[in-house]
Amino acid sequence: MCRPVTDAGFILLADQREQIIDHARREAPYECCGLISANEAGVAVTVHEMTNILHSKVTFEMDPEEQLAVMTELKDSDVLHLAAIYHSHPRNAAYPSAIDLNLGGYGNLLHLIVSLADEEPDLRAFRIRDGGCEEASLLVVA
Numbered sequence: 001m002c003r004p005v006t007d008a009g010f011i012l013l014a015d016q017r018e019q020i021i022d023h024a025r026r027e028a029p030y031e032c033c034g035l036i037s038a039n040e041a042g043v044a045v046t047v048h049e050m051t052n053i054l055h056s057k058v059t060f061e062m063d064p065e066e067q068l069a070v071m072t073e074l075k076d077s078d079v080l081h082l083a084a085i086y087h088s089h090p091r092n093a094a095y096p097s098a099i100d101l102n103l104g105g106y107g108n109l110l111h112l113i114v115s116l117a118d119e120e121p122d123l124r125a126f127r128i129r130d131g132g133c134e135e136a137s138l139l140v141v142a
Helices: 014-027 064-075 098-103
Strands: 010-013 033-038 044-050 081-089 110-115 122-129 132-136 138-141
Touching: 010 014, 010 044, 014 033, 014 044, 014 081, 014 110, 014 122, 014 138, 033 064, 044 064, 044 081, 064 081, 098 122, 098 132, 122 138
Parallel strands: 010 138, 081 110
Antiparallel strands: 033 044, 033 081, 110 122, 122 132
16 A cells, blocks of 8 residues: 655646656557656656556566667756656556565656556556655646
8 A cells, every 4th residue: 555645746738648648548558658858847748658667567668779769868958857657557547556565666766557447547656665665745737
């Protein structure tokens, strides 16, 4: 069980939320994955869709060349940074799986999970550390 929300949150634009959901729907029944860059205020700027090279229904691994391209782009930016990763759960809840927890998270990066298990997609944010998780505040704005 994840601990409740304790942070100030992450701001995602409604169009970016829809982009993540569309990515998940296109890749279903496999998990999709990607990166999100943000500005210094913690507002998402770009959703970078990645290829899940595992083509798996239960886990993901981002294409390393695509990751490198995004990291190189962000390294040269004075205003953007890597803020979050995301992936989908095509048939399960938007909650970290045992596999997600065992991967141990990605440092201080936020981890967004989109679920397609119900008719209405569910997108939630977490911080995953040391085999545990904490739900994070996710604000979607127009």
